[in-house]
Amino acid sequence: MKKSGEHSPLFLCLKLFEFFNEGGHSMKNFGSADVKIVAMAGHGGAGKTSIIENILYKAKVTTRIGKVDDDTSFCNYLDDEKKRKTTLNSKILSFEYNNKGIFLLDSPGYADFFGDTVGTITAADCVVLVVDAVAGIQVGTRKAWKEAERLGKGRAFFINKLDKDQADFEKTIEVIKEMYGKNCVVINVPIGEKGSLSGVVGVAHNTNIENADDAAKELADKYHTQLIDSVAETDDELLEKYLGGEELTREQVLPILERGVAKGEIYPIFCGSAEKDIGTQEFMNAIVNFFPSPHDVGAVPVAEGAPIPPEANAPFSGFIFKTVNDPFIGQLTYVRVLSGTIKENADVYNVTKGQKEKIGHMYVMNGKEQKAVPQATVGMIVAIPKMKVSTIGDSLGAIGSKTIFPAMQYPTPSISFSIHSKAKGEEEKISTGLHKLCDDDPTLHLEKNMETKEMVLSGLGDLHIEVALSRLKDKFHVEVEIGKPKIAYKETCRRSAEGHEKHKKQSGGRGQYGEVYLRIEPLARGAGFEFVDAVVGGVIPRNFLPAVEKGVVGIMTEGILAKYPVVDLKVTVHDGSYHTVDSSEMAFKIAGSKAFKDAFMKADPILLEPIMDVEVTIPDDLTGTIIGDLNSKRGRVGGMDMIGGMQIVKAQVPIAEMFSYSNELRSMTAGQGSYIMNFSHYEEVPAHLMTKVIEEAKTAELAEK
Ligand SMILES: Nc1nc2c(ncn2[C@@H]2O[C@H](COP(=O)(O)OP(=O)(O)O)[C@@H](O)[C@H]2O)c(=O)[nH]1
Ligand SMILES: [Mg+2]
Numbered sequence: 191m192k193k194s195g196e197h198s199p200l201f202l203c204l205k206l207f208e209f210f211n212e213g214g215h216s217m218k219n220f221g222s223a224d225v226k227i228v229a230m231a232g233h234g235g236a237g238k239t240s241i242i243e244n245i246l247y248k249a250k251v252t253t254r255i256g257k258v259d260d261d262t263s264f265c266n267y268l269d270d271e272k273k274r275k276t277t278l279n280s281k282i283l284s285f286e287y288n289n290k291g292i293f294l295l296d297s298p299g300y301a302d303f304f305g306d307t308v309g310t311i312t313a314a315d316c317v318v319l320v321v322d323a324v325a326g327i328q329v330g331t332r333k334a335w336k337e338a339e340r341l342g343k344g345r346a347f348f349i350n351k352l353d354k355d356q357a358d359f360e361k362t363i364e365v366i367k368e369m370y371g372k373n374c375v376v377i378n379v380p381i382g383e384k385g386s387l388s389g390v391v392g393v394a395h396n397t398n399i400e401n402a403d404d405a406a407k408e409l410a411d412k413y414h415t416q417l418i419d420s421v422a423e424t425d426d427e428l429l430e431k432y433l434g435g436e437e438l439t440r441e442q443v444l445p446i447l448e449r450g451v452a453k454g455e456i457y458p459i460f461c462g463s464a465e466k467d468i469g470t471q472e473f474m475n476a477i478v479n480f481f482p483s484p485h486d487v488g489a490v491p492v493a494e495g496a497p498i499p500p501e502a503n504a505p506f507s508g509f510i511f512k513t514v515n516d517p518f519i520g521q522l523t524y525v526r527v528l529s530g531t532i533k534e535n536a537d538v539y540n541v542t543k544g545q546k547e548k549i550g551h552m553y554v555m556n557g558k559e560q561k562a563v564p565q566a567t568v569g570m571i572v573a574i575p576k577m578k579v580s581t582i583g584d585s586l587g588a589i590g591s592k593t594i595f596p597a598m599q600y601p602t603p604s605i606s607f608s609i610h611s612k613a614k615g616e617e618e619k620i621s622t623g624l625h626k627l628c629d630d631d632p633t634l635h636l637e638k639n640m641e642t643k644e645m646v647l648s649g650l651g652d653l654h655i656e657v658a659l660s661r662l663k664d665k666f667h668v669e670v671e672i673g674k675p676k677i678a679y680k681e682t683c684r685r686s687a688e689g690h691e692k693h694k695k696q697s698g699g700r701g702q703y704g705e706v707y708l709r710i711e712p713l714a715r716g717a718g719f720e721f722v723d724a725v726v727g728g729v730i731p732r733n734f735l736p737a738v739e740k741g742v743v744g745i746m747t748e749g750i751l752a753k754y755p756v757v758d759l760k761v762t763v764h765d766g767s768y769h770t771v772d773s774s775e776m777a778f779k780i781a782g783s784k785a786f787k788d789a790f791m792k793a794d795p796i797l798l799e800p801i802m803d804v805e806v807t808i809p810d811d812l813t814g815t816i817i818g819d820l821n822s823k824r825g826r827v828g829g830m831d832m833i834g835g836m837q838i839v840k841a842q843v844p845i846a847e848m849f850s851y852s853n854e855l856r857s858m859t860a861g862q863g864s865y866i867m868n869f870s871h872y873e874e875v876p877a878h879l880m881t882k883v884i885e886e887a888k889t890a891e892l893a894e895k
Pocket of ligand 2: 297
């Protein structure tokens with residue numbers, strides 16, 4: 191059946207208009223063997239965006255090379271990215287090059303924005319880890335590798351910044367091989383070093399060898415031998431010949447190398463300098479010629495339902511790896527098409543939510559440019575505006591599909607701030623804005639604390655929160671103040687003690703009467719709360735004991751020393767008395783609560799604080815400084831590890847000392863250090879600090895009254 195208007199003259203005019211309006215780039219539907227989706231990942235500052243800027247220029251997407259340090263970057267186009275001169279959100283760059291469709295995904299490198307990097311790695315078929323030849327493998331790179339490995343993605347390296355004085359190519363290679371094994375294979379080596387870096391030689395084909403000096407020739411030789419060695423090991427037939435002493439020819443080895451890269455079994459290492467635009471062309475050629483395509487990858491793993499082959503004529507399936515909600519550009523949902531074809535103005539099925547979703551237009555994105563396309567086939571990434579039911583992480587399919595792709599795994603938020611509105615009456619606006627930001631960023635959590643009525647925003651680091659709040663201001667026009675992150679102290683006791691309360695009001699009307707004797711005893715850390723009824727002879731009638739327990743639990747939740755919950759103790763009610771007329775649940779609840787307080791204050795009460803496992807990665811020469819600083823933070827250094835030329839210091843530190851650590855570490859290490867932090871356990875707060883926390887809680891309580 192023909193839909194009305196489908197071929198009307200107006201429709202055709204519009205199509206023609208669209209055709210002639212194609213901008214500097216275009217993207218037709220390629221077969222699944224001719225599309226490459228490549229995510230650039232790795233530590234912040236390694237040069238991911240700069241490399242992409244070079245590629246965009248060579249592919250004629252841009253007319254001059256964009257620079258991240260001035261305002262000309264094509265990728266870092268957001269206002270706050272220009273201000274901070276770094277990538278804060280992932281971007282999709284798309285263009286045609288040598289008859290292939292290329293989608294490059296730029297990712298943020300800093301740990302605070304790793305949530306977005308999880309999305310680009312998920313959407314890509316190959317992940318390129320950009321490594322700074324001076325700093326070596328940094329935390330951000332290790333995390334990205336780990337995630338790519340977990341998802342079984344093809345991987346490659348680009349060793350960047352070889353123009354810099356302290357750059358060390360061979361050491362960086364050594365470290366990569368030490369960490370990620372022999373299947374990491376050097377594909378090109380630099381000609382000249384540092385200031386005199388002038389090009390690269392292709393190790394496999396000896397490309398550009400005519401321009402190489404002796405040192406570069408020697409390097410090429412050395413890594414050629416290693417290449418043969420590594421490649422032979424991935425193929426039984428070759429290995430047999432190789433071990434039999436036969437000299438392998440380039441013709442024998444190259445197809446195996448190419449197949450290994452395409453299958454994600456060999457990890458090629460490229461090199462160069464984004465600053466000097468060296469190594470870019472060789473890298474682009476490799477993407478086009480060897481990197482895995484959706485066809486090479488095959489059907490991707492599913493969480494539910496049947497895997498679908500990555501072919502254009504298979505049923506449609508896709509995965510939402512990113513969403514953007516912006517009051518100015520509206521709402522965009524980014525879909526990686528994993529099989530089949532998705533068409534504009536069609537219905538699809540959101541398999542995760544079990545609901546139909548109507549598609550209107552869709553766009554291929556190239557930085558901030560959008561180009562409407564009538565359809566998208568397997569291997570493409572499209573942005574769809576105004577989706578109604580779909581959210582990040584959902585699987586889409588043809589109507590009736592049951593295929594659901596695995597959920598993305600995000601790091602859990604490690605830092606929280608209380609949020610207060612600057613102006614009166616804007617709580618609603620703040621909450622709406624923050625919820626929208628949280629919808630697009632699963633590592634940003636907003637919670638309302640029911641007891642304090644406070645909004646608490648949690649994220650991966652202080653920069654993460656800072657950026658979210660500046661976006662709240664820019665996009666939703668509300669300003670907030672943030673409170674010192676609340677530390678989740680707990681209260682407990684060190685000794686056993688007896689408590690007693692006779693609650694009695696018997697003057698006029700119906701009286702109140704309840705008497706409770708109880709004993710509290712400390713339990714092991716993490717044991718929680720135990721309530722024992724040891725009342726004999728009915729001195730407290732059975733039906734009032736739940737009320738006593740309620741009273742005890744009530745005051746334990748509320749807190750006694752400084753309004754933090756009381757934990758890890760055993761309460762035994764062993765005596766009491768009652769009155770046949772005046773006793774009530776209320777009276778016993780009050781008696782229970784007061785008897786507990788009485789006992790608790792005699793039981794050597796203390797505060798507990800959260801202790802974190804912290805892993806700091808730093809250049810070796812800063813180890814002393816960092817350990818000294820951790821000691822001054824009441825930290826206990828538990829071990830050290832050298833990985834890839836970087837020192838890893840493991841320590842346990844109270845969270846109270848860690849709130850501005852990302853800034854402090856940045857300044858202590860000139861940006862070269864990084865750390866990860868996870869909750870470990872609770873420990874006693876030292877006496878002098880305990881007094882301070884208790885005083886602060888009292889002041890806060892007075893202020894509230
Ligand atoms: N000397 C030198 N600087 C570079 C090179 N590549 C990038 N940079 C600089 O390093 C900084 C970070 O680059 P950027 O592309 O934003 O890194 P990203 O965080 O990985 O995207 C910028 O100041 C770049 O100008 C390079 O090859 N050599
Ligand atoms: Mg960047």
